Amino acid sequence: MTPLPEFAGGSLTAVAAGVPPGSPWSTYQSAARKLDRIPAESVPEPLRARVAVLGSFTLEPFLSVLRVEGARAGLWIETYLAPYGQYLGELLDPASGLYRFRPHVTFLAIDGDVLWHQRWTENPPLLSEPVVGGLLTPLFAGLDVFDHAGTGIVVVNDFILPRRSTEGVNAFRSKGTFAHTVAHANKHLRLRLAARAHTFLFPLADLVAQVGRNHAFNWRTHYRGHVSWSDALMGAVAERYVGFALAALGKATKCIVLDLDNTLWGGVLGEEGPGGIALGHHWPGSEFVDFQRELLDLQRQGILLTVCSKNNEEEALAALRTHPAMLIREEHLAAYRINWEDKASNIRAIARELNIGLEHMLLIDDSPHERAWVREQLPELRIPEMPADPSLYAHWVGSLSSLIVLQHTAEDAQRTRQYQESRSREAYRGAVGSLEDFLRGLEIRVEIDLVGENSVGRVVQLLAKTNQFNLTTRRHDEPTIRRRASASEWRIYTMRVVDRFGDFGLTAVAIVSPGPDVWHLESFLMSCRVIGKSVETALLARVAADAREAGASALSAEFVDSGRNQVAAPFLANHGFTVGDDARWHRSLGASGPEWPGWVESITPTGVATIAARVES
Amino acid sequence: MSAGDERAARVRELLAEVLDVPLPSIGPGFSAATAGSWTSLNHLMLVSQLEGEFGVIFTNAEIGELTSFDRIVSALAQHLEPG
Numbered sequence: 001m002t003p004l005p006e007f008a009g010g011s012l013t014a015v016a017a018g019v020p021p022g023s024p025w026s027t028y029q030s031a032a033r034k035l036d037r038i039p040a041e042s043v044p045e046p047l048r049a050r051v052a053v054l055g056s057f058t059l060e061p062f063l064s065v066l067r068v069e070g071a072r073a074g075l076w077i078e079t080y081l082a083p084y085g086q087y088l089g090e091l092l093d094p095a096s097g098l099y100r101f102r103p104h105v106t107f108l109a110i111d112g113d114v115l116w117h118q119r120w121t122e123n124p125p126l127l128s129e130p131v132v133g134g135l136l137t138p139l140f141a142g143l144d145v146f147d148h149a150g151t152g153i154v155v156v157n158d159f160i161l162p163r164r165s166t167e168g169v170n171a172f173r174s175k176g177t178f179a180h181t182v183a184h185a186n187k188h189l190r191l192r193l194a195a196r197a198h199t200f201l202f203p204l205a206d207l208v209a210q211v212g213r214n215h216a217f218n219w220r221t222h223y224r225g226h227v228s229w230s231d232a233l234m235g236a237v238a239e240r241y242v243g244f245a246l247a248a249l250g251k252a253t254k255c256i257v258l259d260l261d262n263t264l265w266g267g268v269l270g271e272e273g274p275g276g277i278a279l280g281h282h283w284p285g286s287e288f289v290d291f292q293r294e295l296l297d298l299q300r301q302g303i304l305l306t307v308c309s310k311n312n313e314e315e316a317l318a319a320l321r322t323h324p325a326m327l328i329r330e331e332h333l334a335a336y337r338i339n340w341e342d343k344a345s346n347i348r349a350i351a352r353e354l355n356i357g358l359e360h361m362l363l364i365d366d367s368p369h370e371r372a373w374v375r376e377q378l379p380e381l382r383i384p385e386m387p388a389d390p391s392l393y394a395h396w397v398g399s400l401s402s403l404i405v406l407q408h409t410a411e412d413a414q415r416t417r418q419y420q421e422s423r424s425r426e427a428y429r430g431a432v433g434s435l436e437d438f439l440r441g442l443e444i445r446v447e448i449d450l451v452g453e454n455s456v457g458r459v460v461q462l463l464a465k466t467n468q469f470n471l472t473t474r475r476h477d478e479p480t481i482r483r484r485a486s487a488s489e490w491r492i493y494t495m496r497v498v499d500r501f502g503d504f505g506l507t508a509v510a511i512v513s514p515g516p517d518v519w520h521l522e523s524f525l526m527s528c529r530v531i532g533k534s535v536e537t538a539l540l541a542r543v544a545a546d547a548r549e550a551g552a553s554a555l556s557a558e559f560v561d562s563g564r565n566q567v568a569a570p571f572l573a574n575h576g577f578t579v580g581d582d583a584r585w586h587r588s589l590g591a592s593g594p595e596w597p598g599w600v601e602s603i604t605p606t607g608v609a610t611i612a613a614r615v616e617s
Numbered sequence: 618m619s620a621g622d623e624r625a626a627r628v629r630e631l632l633a634e635v636l637d638v639p640l641p642s643i644g645p646g647f648s649a650a651t652a653g654s655w656t657s658l659n660h661l662m663l664v665s666q667l668e669g670e671f672g673v674i675f676t677n678a679e680i681g682e683l684t685s686f687d688r689i690v691s692a693l694a695q696h697l698e699p700g
Contacts (some may be wrong), residue, residue, distance in 0.1 A: 023663075024669055024670065025662060025666060026631050026634040026663075026666045027634060028637050029634055029662070030633070030634035030635075030637070033637040058658070061658070061662050099689055188634055218665060220665060220668070221661060221662070221665045223660065224661055224664075224680070225657075225661040227661065227662070227665075231669070265654075292626070542642075606645055
């Protein structure tokens with residue numbers, strides 16, 4: 001067998017670099033064929049995204065654009081396209097190609113015409129809102145089947161008015177216009193998608209508006225061959241689809257690193273003083289206030305804001321604390337490095353402090369020089385080009401596709417506070433002696449429970465996002481977790497961690513397959529925020545105690561090297577497991593052990609919800 | 618290079634990109650009959666890329682006939698060099 005050529009990490013982005021955004025479709029097509037020539041099997045698993053597209057019009061040409069935009073973000077996108085016009089059939093049939101493909105993300109690209117065209121010609125106008133809502137029923141029947149038998153998330157676009165109405169100037173007086181039909185359909189779609197945990201609305205109308213309706217559709221290819229989207233709309237949709245794919249794979253941005261002068265405010269603080277910088281209700285300055293507001297919206301969704309800036313620290317902090325128009329305050333920042341050292345080292349230090357991989361961080365800095373320098377030093381970091389004109393900052397930040405946050409839990413909203421508490425913990429560590437003294441002083445308490453209705457969302461999120469302390473890095477979607485939660489052949493443990501400085505929330509999960517003799521750890525993972533407290537030992541001790549009580553004599557486990565989980569590599573050996581001939585790790589249970597750490601106190605689960613509802617409904 | 622030569626060079630590039638064939642293989646005689654990747658969908662996309670690139674709109678009758686490099690070049694000449 002010929003060995004596979006070695007996959008060069010930069011080859012995906014290099015192919016995409018030859019296709020500037022806005023290129024004609026033929027350029028995308030040619031680049032996609034270059035991607036075809038990279039053998040799929042040579043691409044490392046973490047870079048591969050399986051993306052299914054189900055459409056009501058011709059989408060083959062779009063797949064090339066999608067693959068190239070994926071490559072631009074460092075993803076190798078494998079695509080599955082449902083046969084023409086078969087989107088409902090594919091959803092309704094668990095034996096269809098869609099289900100066999102096991103997608104990470106499924107996009108439904110539907111043209112509203114297919115839903116109501118027949119009705120429209122038979123019986124205009126569609127006066128009744130329930131009738132319009134009823135047209136969506138088959139679609140939701142399909143989504144119900146997918147909920148039970150499918151994988152990953154589903155993203156459905158909203159409906160659009162593709163052209164100007166010819167219904168006349170009196171149409172606004174009637175409820176039976178095309179615009180009403182579209183509005184009703186979108187209202188039903190939004191309400192019904194919002195009630196489901198892992199379906200999302202794709203803002204196609206918004207993208208069409210951004211591209212411009214006159215440029216978003218190619219009516220010639222639409223009528224000649226049902227290729228409705230123009231080259232420009234294909235590019236815009238693909239870029240946004242890639243954002244969803246990044247998020248579904250746990251590769252979205254978790255932390256934004258911000259510069260200060262001419263980024264968060266206008267002017268140079270050190271030269272102009274706090275009264276001289278541009279920040280306020282009037283121009284110049286109002287554009288920076290708007291930009292800060294957008295950043296705070298992202299922070300509320302759980303994306304961390306940090307500052308890395310060349311300023312005098314005291315002066316900059318004073319501006320953040322006391323400037324009357326400042327929206328981003330010190331308490332919104334999870335970390336900061338304000339000094340005169342080089343930015344790459346400072347960003348590395350922020351990454352270490354927050355325990356976040358550089359590939360999950362994004363730099364916003366107005367200086368092309370700094371961006372170029374950091375890009376050279378830290379190629380993993382996301383460093384988008386940004387507009388030179390601050391009036392465009394607020395618009396620009398909304399277009400960054402790596403800033404999509406799928407799950408929004410109570411933990412997300414609190415995350416910045418948790419990192420700030422961690423700052424106090426670090427200060428405390430400096431003041432005490434041995435590690436055990438330090439840990440005792442933290443007054444760590446854990447609450448171990450089996451997964452329940454109010455923790456399912458957080459468990460799925462942890463499975464999707466935890467890269468470092470994760471023995472097997474298996475991602476499971478919500479239907480899988482729900483199935484397992486109610487099946488006797490699985491036990492899903494959750495652990496909440498609290499210490500004297502604050503509540504980390506639900507931060508560890510163990511998925512155990514309890515056999516009669518051997519209990520197997522299918523997944524065992526812990527958020528990086530609680531690494532270094534030995535709470536993982538507590539969770540393992542609890543699993544072992546339960547196994548012993550159930551009559552089992554041994555535990556087994558696996559360690560699957562993902563390239564990111566080195567911190568978890570010694571865990572099994574350190575807890576008495578030895579590797580067997582089957583490459584699995586085994587540990588006889590005996591009479592006792594692994595021992596519960598003496599400095600960790602166990603709290604009895606209260607049954608009170610610690611997880612708030614996920615997506616707003 | 619004359620305007621016609623430049624046009625022909627750009628047509629070759631577009632054919633190579635859309636049909637995924639090596640540039641040197643495209644020239645007089647290259648046609649849908651010999652290129653396996655010249656499918657009906659690729660034909661549709663090729664025509665729309667030619668229209669976008671050269672700012673022309675082909676008639677339905679022309680679209681059916683644009684099945685070789687030579688015919689594309691001459692159809693473009695008819696649109697762009699009237700008279």
